[in-house]
Amino acid sequence: MTLVPIFAFMLxxxxxxxxxxxxxxxxxxxxxxxxxxxxxxxxxxxxSPSGPRVRAAGTAR
Incomplete structure (x- = not known):
């Protein structure tokens, strides 16, 4: 019975x-x-009929 708490602690x-x-x-x-x-x-x-709004290439901050 002493090993049960030890195994529970190890798990x-x-x-x-x-x-x-x-x-x-x-x-x-x-x-x-x-x-x-x-x-x-x-x-x-x-x-939107013009498509999704995305930044132009090279303008990301």
Whole structure:
């Protein structure tokens, strides 16, 4: 029984990412409906007839 806490302590580098992944998955599952509701729109996207606005070559700062 003395080895169980030692092994658990040695596995801390494994437990931390697993806990973070579990928390992230839970957060994504809770936030997904709101994110989906925000993303869907009823009006069509507006597209400029002249294309996307981009800087001319060599003018990037």
């Amino acid at each position: 801390i580098p494994l437990w931390i990412p697993l806990a973070a992944m579990a928390f992230g998955a839970l957060h994504d599952a809770v936030a997904a409906p709101a994110r989906l509701r925000r993303r869907t729109t009823t009006e069509p996207a507006r597209v």
